[in-house]
Amino acid sequence: MSKKAKKINEIATKQAQKVVSSKKTINVYTTALICFLFAFMLYSNTLKHDYVLDDYGAVADNWVVKKGVQGIPIILTTTYRYGINLLSDNLYRPLSQIMFAIEWQVSPNNPSLSHIINVLFYALSCFLLFIVLRKYMSKVHPVIPLAITLLFAAHPIHTEVVANIKSRDEIMSFFFLLLTMLLLHIWFTKKKWWSLIASMLMLFLAFLSKEGIITMLFLFPFFGWYFTNAKRKTIITASILLIIPAIIYIAIRHQIISKFNATSAISITDNFLVAAPDTASRFATAIMLLGKYLILTVVPYQLVSDYSFNQTPIIGLGDLRFIIPFMVYLAMGIYVVLNLRKKNMIAFGFLFFLITTSIYSNILFIVGTSFGERFMFLPSLGLCMAFVFFITQWLKISASNNESEIDIIKSKPIFTTICVLILFLFAFKTIVRAAEWKNQSTLFEKDVTRSPNSAHMHLYWGLALRDKAMKEDDIQNRNAIMLKAVAEFDKGILIYPKYTDCYEHLGLAWYRLKDINKSLFNYETALKLNPNKAVTWNNTGIIYFEQGNLQKAMEVYKKSLSLDPNFSDAHLNLGSILGTMGKFQEAIEEFKKCIQFDPENIMAHKYIGITYKSLNNPEEAKIWLEKAQMLEQKKPQKTTNEKTAK
Secondary structure: OOOOHHHHHHHHHHHHOOEEEEOOHHHHHHHHHHHHHHHHHOOOOHHOOOOOOHHHHHOOOOOOOOHHHHHHHHHHHOOOOOOOOOOOOOOOHHHHHHHHHHHHHHHOOOHHHHHHHHHHHHHHHHHHHHHHHHHHHOOOOOHHHHHHHHHHHHHHHHHHHHHOOHHHHHHHHHHHHHHHHHHHHHHHHHHHHHHHHHHHHHHHHHHHHHHHHOOOOHOHHHHHHHHHHOHHHHHHHHHHHHHHHHHHHHHHHHHHHHHOOOOOOOOOOOOHHOOOOHHHHHHHHHHHHHHHHHHHHHOOOOOOOOHHHHHOOOOOOOOOHHHHHHHHHHHHHHHHHHHHHOOOOOOOOOOOOHHHHHOOOOOOOOOOOOOOOOHHOOOOHHHHHHHHHHHHHOOOOOOOOOOOOOHHHOOHHHHHHHHHHHHHHHHHHHHHHHOOOOOHHHHHHHHHHHOOOOHHHHHHHHHHHHHHHHHOHHHHHHHHHHHHHHHHHHHHHHOOOOOOOHHHHHHHHHOOOHHHHHHHHHHHHHHHOOOOOOOHHHHHHHHHHHOOOOHHHHHHHHOOOOHOOOOOOHHHHHHHHHHHHHHHHHHHHHHHHHHEEEEEEHHHHHHHHHHEEHHHHHOHHHHHHHHHHHHHHOOOOOOOOOOOOO
């Protein structure tokens, strides 16, 4: 062949490769779009859901978030729960809270907007997941990353994450992790420094979303070694540099948390493992919970929003509920060790699951919650990988198959049947479970029957019933529902006699039922158990106020504000006392402080107007009363999830 002919042949070959590459790119993004649409449609029934469970603390009752964009500097310099009555905690997750603040600025008190964004970013994550898997798993058949992505997208255990606005932290952490992985692949395959630096930035954003992503630092090297031809030096360089975002995040977190009196004490109602009598029983119970994680990830037959005290018992080392999951996890670990060097794909899936689950295992350290379905959001990807790799190895589906994804679906009926059946069952369960997350009532009414021994669950259902009662116009119906709420709070106390929250809400329930003596008794009992809760002091002050004991009421309100200077309701109530005592100027100052922390508080605006009338200042009174009227027309004063007995 002449030189000219060779040159023409080379050019033709390059052009052909470009065409093939272009077709593959279109195919990849088209398939990724299918994954996006599939995930979005699965959760489309949540788009008009209300706030539920932790959404109130994260958004609706968070005074920092409700400041809108003005609250962003506070979010960046305070702990995660700072905006909820100044509760101290050891968490620093500003990114999701910044998003909530922006959403509140754009459309205040609009859960639909937040649900749309949750679903959108979940679907985008599934879009990215397919691309990331396709990039790393270029040596396996394209149907494998597709099957993994669809299984992950449809998995019912993710319902809590997507349907609960608060769990935006999980979604965004995963989203930025996938961007990290995508950029890291460029480093592994092309060794572009910009991609490694960009991956460090994306990982830092993942940390700002949720710190649990730290387990991925152990997995990044395995992705480079398992799925690329990157040299050892390239993998080690990336592994070392990706520790930098973690160090920066930990340093910032430590600096922020150290400014507050953050307590590491964990309540028995949040994590019952703190009640374990010894290390052995704590270990055995933790392994039992890991077994439950495994069961729910493989067969998500019954999902519940709360598994806390006393739904699950403390067990010993001789209990089968410890022995069986211990043996299963041990077998998984042994399988990983024996097959890791062979670059066995099933072993990689198990490794991913074990490492990402470890941080929530309660073995290395006690975490804030004993058990939560949301903790399986990232680990479930490992089991999805292991399952699909097992099926495809069994059916001998590999890159050597020259068939397309469609051809594989047609030519491998067993593979297709298994995948379609599981996807159908997963999708059905996800849609049904997502519908249950519509509001407090729909969720807790279902879950209290599934977790009947959980003190938390009875508290939540009692709160939902109390809120439902307050929406009733008929007095008899209202009282009947309120008594049902009382019964639920009593059940919570029966399960855990020192449950402060149940006593506190019993106080408010009896107040609504006009039984002041029972109300005061329960508030005082709550204060004996926990004298550091501003809300309880505030509500006790209301009782004293109605009894005509203004001096005592004022003392109690001031006590509430000493515990939480930013508590808007306490400022409002203290202002009311001062106004009643004729201290009008001091009353106005308190009402304005209330507005500072709750800008849309109708009553505070109205009371300022009334107080200015008492000061013979009709012009100023008119301004404030008109503001109150504008707020009233904009939206009705919120009555759900009340903090006070106004």
